[in-house]
Amino acid sequence: MQTPLTIPVPVLRLPRGPDGLSRGFAPDGRRAPLKPEVPEIPESQESRESQEQRARAALRERYLRSLLAMVGRQVSFTLHEGVHVTAHFGATDLDVANFYVSQLQTPIGVQAEALLRCSDIISYTFKP
Amino acid sequence: MAMRQTPLTCSGHTRPVVDLAFSGITPYGYFLISACKDGKPMLRQGDTGDWIGTFLGHKGAVWGATLNKDATKAATAAADFTAKVWDAVSGDELMTLAHKHIVKSVDFTQDSNYLLTGGQDKLLRIYDLNKPEAEPKEISGHTSGIKKALWCSEDQQILSADDKTVRLWDHATMTEVKSLNFNMSVSSMEYIPEGEMLVITYGRSIAFHSAVSLDPIKSFEAPATINSASLHPEKEFLVAGGEDFKLYKYDYNSGEELESYKGHFGPIHCVRFSPDGELYASGSEDGTLRLWQTVVGKTYGLWKCVLPEDSGELAKPKISFPETAEEELEEIASENSDSIYSSTPEVKA
Numbered sequence: 001m002q003t004p005l006t007i008p009v010p011v012l013r014l015p016r017g018p019d020g021l022s023r024g025f026a027p028d029g030r031r032a033p034l035k036p037e038v039p040e041i042p043e044s045q046e047s048r049e050s051q052e053q054r055a056r057a058a059l060r061e062r063y064l065r066s067l068l069a070m071v072g073r074q075v076s077f078t079l080h081e082g083v084h085v086t087a088h089f090g091a092t093d094l095d096v097a098n099f100y101v102s103q104l105q106t107p108i109g110v111q112a113e114a115l116l117r118c119s120d121i122i123s124y125t126f127k128p
Numbered sequence: 129m130a131m132r133q134t135p136l137t138c139s140g141h142t143r144p145v146v147d148l149a150f151s152g153i154t155p156y157g158y159f160l161i162s163a164c165k166d167g168k169p170m171l172r173q174g175d176t177g178d179w180i181g182t183f184l185g186h187k188g189a190v191w192g193a194t195l196n197k198d199a200t201k202a203a204t205a206a207a208d209f210t211a212k213v214w215d216a217v218s219g220d221e222l223m224t225l226a227h228k229h230i231v232k233s234v235d236f237t238q239d240s241n242y243l244l245t246g247g248q249d250k251l252l253r254i255y256d257l258n259k260p261e262a263e264p265k266e267i268s269g270h271t272s273g274i275k276k277a278l279w280c281s282e283d284q285q286i287l288s289a290d291d292k293t294v295r296l297w298d299h300a301t302m303t304e305v306k307s308l309n310f311n312m313s314v315s316s317m318e319y320i321p322e323g324e325m326l327v328i329t330y331g332r333s334i335a336f337h338s339a340v341s342l343d344p345i346k347s348f349e350a351p352a353t354i355n356s357a358s359l360h361p362e363k364e365f366l367v368a369g370g371e372d373f374k375l376y377k378y379d380y381n382s383g384e385e386l387e388s389y390k391g392h393f394g395p396i397h398c399v400r401f402s403p404d405g406e407l408y409a410s411g412s413e414d415g416t417l418r419l420w421q422t423v424v425g426k427t428y429g430l431w432k433c434v435l436p437e438d439s440g441e442l443a444k445p446k447i448s449f450p451e452t453a454e455e456e457l458e459e460i461a462s463e464n465s466d467s468i469y470s471s472t473p474e475v476k477a
Contacts, residue, residue, distance in 0.1 A: 006132040009421065011430045015177030018140040018170070024181025025171075025219035 017095045020118050067092055075101070075126040077116065083107070087114070089126070131425035131433070135391045138177040138417040142166045145411030146397045147192045150174055151199035151216075153403050159216070160402075160409055161202055162417050163193035169204050171195075171216060174402055175429040177409075177419050181219040185212060191247075192233040192276075196240040203243055205231035211245045213257060223260045227253070233276045237283040246270075246277030246288055252297070267302050269295065276317045280339045281324065287339065289317040294328060296342055306342045315370075316356040316398070323363065329354045334368050334378075348383050350376055356398045360422065361405040367420075369396030369410050375420065391418055 018024065070089040077085050087101035090113075097118050104111040147163035151174070158174035169190045171180045188207030195202050195216060202214040207230045213223040229249035236243055243255045245264075250273060253264040272290040280287050285305070286297040294317060295307040312331040319326055324339040334357045335347035352372035359366045359380065369375045373395060377387040394413030401408045406428050411417050419429070427433045 004130055006130040008132045009134040009425050009431050009433060011134055011136065012432050013430060015136050015138045015172070015419070015430065016179055017138070018179045018182060023184050023219055024179060025217070026181075 014094075017097065020095060020097050067096075069128050070126055073126045073128065075124050077124045078122045079120050080122065085116075087116070092118075133387075133389055133420060133424045134431065135389065135418040135420050136177050136430055138162075138172060138179070138419065139415070140170055140179055140182075141168070141415045141417075143189070143415055144394070144397065144413040145415060145417055146189075148398045148400055148409055148411045148417060149194045150400055150402050150409070151195035152197040154198045156199070158403050159195055159199040160417075161193045161195050161204075161216075162411055163190040163204060164415070165189040167206065167208075169193045169202070171202065171219075172417075175407070177417065177430070183212075183214050183219060183221070185221045185224075186210070188230075191230065194234050194236060196236040197238060198240075201236065201240055203234040203236060205234045205245060205247065207231075211243070211255075213243060223257070225253075225255055225260075225264070230273075232274060233278075235278050237279050239283075242279075242283070244277050244279055244286060246274030248273040250274060250290070252277050252286060252288055254299075265302065267297055269297075269304050275314065278317065278319045280319050280321070280326075285339075287317065287319060287326065289314045289328070294326070294337075294342065296339075308337070308342050315354065318356075318358060318400075320359055320363075322361070325359070327357050327359055327366070329357050329368065329370075332370075334366065346383075348378055355396060356400075358399050358401045358408060360401050361403065365422070367399050367401065367408050367410075369399045369412075371395045373412070375399065375408075375410055389420065392416070 073089055074086055075089045079085065085104060085106050087104040090100040090102055092099050099116040099118060101116055102113050104114040141164040143165035145162050145164050149161050151159040160172045160174045161169055163169050167186045167188055167190055169183045172178060173180060183202060183204060186204060186206040186208055190204050190206045192205035199216050202216040203211060205211045209227050209229060211225045211231045211234050212221055215222055227247055227249060229247055231245055231247035233246045234243060241257055243257055245253045250270040252267040255264045256262055270290045275289050277286065277288045284299050286299055288295050291313050292310050293307050294314060296305045298305050310330050314328060314330045316329045317326060319339055326337040326339045328335045328337060332350045332353055333347050334350060334354055336345040337343060338345060350368055352370050354368045354370035357366055357368035363380055365377055366380050367375055367377050373392045375389045375396065376385060378385055392412040392414050396410050396412050398411040399408060406422055407419050408422065409417055409419050421431055425433050
């Protein structure tokens with residue numbers, strides 16, 4: 001069936017998904033808190049918030065770098081119900097909701113390529 | 129060079145999305161709540177679909193969800209025999225309202241002072257949210273489980289739908305004013321305050337009735353069984369979705385089918401226009417919500433239209449040979465579309 005050439009409407013990005021672990025409603029999200037909060041002196045609140053923000057940014061950066069360091073390495077995952085698996089780490093998705101792995105060694109065999117749902121992972125460890 | 133609709137997929141739910149509702153337009157924009165069989169209703173920013181938070185607490189499938197006008201409160205109806213009221217800013221649970229059976233529908237009054245609930249116990253209940261311990265007022269009369277219960281006529285009246293009837297009740301006297309009977313199962317009902325209209329879907333029909341008299345105004349037939357329909361705020365178009373996984377867009381005045389969109393991997397359970405009419409959201413058995421543009425190609429929310437006249441990037445093809453122009457367009461198109469198409473498989477992970 002001949003259809004005229006159409007281009008899909010470009011988008012800036014995809015909608016952000018859930019955080020994986022947290023239930024959201026970040027207090028520093030788009031909505032300022034509508035509940036009354038005890039107001040502090042503006043200057044000290046400012047610096048406390050920006051300190052916290054810097055700390056969060058630093059932690060986030062460290063975590064993202066740790067993910068980068070994991071690429072191509074053998075990682076051991078501890079999953080629910082005492083299950084342990086190892087695999088070569090490939091990548092994570094934008095929301096760190098899934099890990100793309102290869103050569104996943106499971107109790108029932110080796111899976112060449114797999115997606116591990118992060119909500120199933122309790123912990124993971126690797127040697128850089 | 130025509131533009132093709134790019135739906136924005138909101139993932140996060142792990143089971144079918146059965147209901148969704150928009151808030152009104154607030155100083156922070158507008159918001160969207162989705163009810164899901166996974167028991168975890170989610171709040172999203174309405175114009176982008178960005179997840180804001182998940183309301184945690186229900187112990188069963190959530191069948192209905194709604195936001196109050198200024199999106200400060202949310203209410204949910206669930207299979208755990210409770211309706212819950214939530215603080216939509218903090219995500220905290222404010223109230224749990226116990227029922228005797230699965231609750232299917234919840235609706236706030238305009239002033240957010242009262243909550244209407246309806247469900248499988250065939251009773252309509254009105255809770256005074258300022259007196260949560262007080263017993264709700266009950267209205268009986270339905271002979272089968274209530275699927276939807278809505279305030280109408282400035283909260284003076286109540287509309288409720290069960291499997292085969294739609295009934296209109298007077299709030300003050302708590303008595304039935306009028307009713308409509310259907311031969312087929314009513315799949316959905318939406319109330320449009322401006323113009324006091326009702327949209328009812330049953331079988332392949334999308335019917336418009338007066339919310340005051342329940343008299344029919346007009347109806348359309350779709351190619352497949354329809355589960356939900358929504359009328360644009362300016363009443364120029366309506367959108368509907370159902371069992372064939374497609375979304376249909378009709379001209380309200382002429383009844384002409386304008387567009388149909390594929391995209392969902394399962395039946396569509398709910399469709400709603402945003403309060404500004406710029407987009408509509410659909411919830412499906414496939415566990416996703418999708419946002420669709422009303423005017424395809426308009427810059428709004430996450431959709432960014434790049435016109436040949438405006439952008440240096442796309443201006444080039446105009447002066448080069450046709451073959452190169454198409455290649456360049458394909459390249460630019462694929463730059464933008466790669467990330468979108470690669471996201472869909474993740475849903476089934």
